[in-house]
Amino acid sequence: MPELPEVEVTRRSIDEPLRGATVRDVRLGKPLRWPLGIEPGALHGARGGAALRRGKYLWLPLVGGAAPGGLLMHLGMSGSLALLSRAPPPGPHDHFDLDTSHGLLRLTDPRRFGAVVWSPGLAQPPASRLLAALGHEPFDAALTPEFLRERLRGRRTPIKAVLLAGDIVVGAGNIYACEALHAAGIDPRTPAGRVGPVRAARLLAALRDVLGRALSLGGSTLRDFRDAHGVIGAYQAQAAVYGREGLPCVRCGGTVRRFVQAQRATYWCPGCQRR
């Protein structure tokens, strides 16, 4: 489910409610991608701090307890967080509960590609190791068109795969990579090195525009995404190409096509996206 807009929407929905919340209990369900990495009882009594986001990871500081640090969380493909004032018994897909004085934070994730990992700090392992290969945040001022162009130079990998890899710029997943490339008029198969300065600038602007609009609409809810208060996203209804195979392109009237690229569905318009 979650690309940068959905993760940021989630962050905003848990940030204030969990500040100062005291951890009362931790419950683990089925294993997620990685083990929690700490005895759950060691978190009791810690208090929540300001929630941060890095790429598609969330960081919830837990300060003042027996093991100061925080939780690095990832929603994988199908994960979502809910903040519940009165929590029903955990269902078969509820794999992590953080019971606090301000409510119960519950991770629901049917496919279990998500993760909750304790780390003594963002800059210390295991968090530092998991975040080490991440590229710039898309709205970071240090990410300039020139920087993007320089990092694309010489790479033969299709531009869409480079966006998904996240080692240059983080945040775009399958939906927003397709959307940004369409907005920029670039064929998803284009070797990254063939994206010159002008198109790199156009691509960066398109990526920021798409992610920004998705954020303002609460993200995309294809199937099961909710923020921590249960609110769904609305961007999917505005998608120009994603999920629109066979429908007319909103810009040029051509027909939106779908094909599989690097094991992922790619939606694009042959009429207005060029190599």
Add this chain to the structure above:
DNA sequence: AGTTAAACCTGGTTGC
């Protein structure tokens, strides 16, 4: 070193 494929896991949809 760069690129591509396989793996992780479950549930919903599609097609025979």
Add this chain to the structure above:
DNA sequence: TGCAACCAGGTTTAAC
């Protein structure tokens, strides 16, 4: 109706 095949918002690890 039953069941196999395919599809899905991500990332790491292994293999060419």
